[in-house]
Amino acid sequence: MSQQQPGVLHVVATPIGNLEDIGARALTVLAAVDAICAEDTRHTRKLLQHVGVERPLLALHEHNELAQAEGLVARLLGGESLALVSDAGTPLVSDPGFVLVRAARAAGVRVSPVPGACAAVAALSVAGIPSDRFCFEGFLPAKESARRARLQALAGEPRTLVFYESAHRIEAALADMVATLGGERPAALARELTKLFETVLDGPLAALAARVAADPDQRRGEFVVVVQGAGEDAAAALAEGRRVYALLAAHLPPSQAARLAAEITGAPRKGLYGG
Structure with a gap:
């Protein structure tokens, strides 16, 4: 008996505003997967209705991702393919999904990007x-x-x-x-x-x-x-200022060390110690 081949986790970018920005490949993938993991199922359902795709939706957001990841990976290992979408744009870019992607990759599941919009x-x-x-x-x-x-x-x-x-x-x-x-x-x-x-x-x-x-x-x-x-010159001045500040701060109060380091290097005082 042959071993069950794992499914694929597709990380699918969706429009950031204009729904016409959905990609042709994204439509094909969303229509073919067993289920779609969505940050907000209500939001994603509106997109799917617009493009004429009907698939099961699973809620996956920052509050439940840790709890849901194990079960989703089990489904992938069982041969199902899933899509991961966020409310807008490319998942994992200031959006949930990192935990699931990491768990899937650790389990040997193929994770495939479907590129598209990113704000x-x-x-x-x-x-x-x-x-x-x-x-x-x-x-x-x-x-x-x-x-x-x-x-x-x-x-x-x-x-x-x-x-x-x-x-x-x-x-x-x-x-x-x-x-x-x-x-x-x-x-x-x-x-x-x-x-x-x-x-x-x-x-x-x-x-x-x-x-x-x-x-x-x-x-x-x-x-x-x-x-x-800031430009390379400003970055170099700040780096040198922080180096000098660290040396002076070992012997002087922070405010005095920052003032002297700024005078010596030309770096902004506030950037040296955050004060």
């Missing part, structure tokens, strides 16, 4: 900011102190920075970027990509922050913020 890449493609090297940061922390600390740690990053942000935090996040990264830093704000009210604004961070603060319409929807990197 971060879509924003980069229209931002007009260097995209040959970039750093994807996903969502910043919700609390202001943690958000500013994270941005300060990124102040010297030479690569382009890409963030996701929600409507109720976009104004505060942009203000914190101005305070930590500098108001003159070139940036782009992509809102509601591929949807009816899509806008892409570009300019210095301070100008973008002011535009969003003044216009309620620019505080609605889903956002990708693309910020130009």
Whole structure:
């Protein structure tokens, strides 16, 4: 008797807004699998109804993924093929799925990507900011102190920075970027990509922050913020500043060590120790 061959876990990208962006291969895969693992089954059901696909839906989200992964892998090992989708875009990019993918691969199950839309890449493609090297940061922390600390740690990053942000935090996040990264830093704000009210604004961070603060319409929807990197010179200065700060901090209070390290190296004081 031959051994049962495992099924395949297909990681399927879905549209980020415009439903016409669904790929032909994605449609074929979704129609053929035994079941579809969806972040929100209600949301995915609407997409499937639009494209004329009817398959069983299984809820798989950040709150149940650990509990569900073992059973789903057992189904895959039993010969079933499954698709993994998120609410929008490419699964695992600031969305659930990592636990299942890791468990499936560890069990010897083939995991196959079905590429498609990704909000971060879509924003980069229209931002007009260097995209040959970039750093994807996903969502910043919700609390202001943690958000500013994270941005300060990124102040010297030479690569382009890409963030996701929600409507109720976009104004505060942009203000914190101005305070930590500098108001003159070139940036782009992509809102509601591929949807009816899509806008892409570009300019210095301070100008973008002011535009969003003044216009309620620019505080609605889903956002990708693309910020130009600090440049190699700034990154080198920050690295040297942190090296000097570490030496001085062994003998001086943190604030004094940071002030002296900044004076010696030209690095921003706040970027040296987060204060």
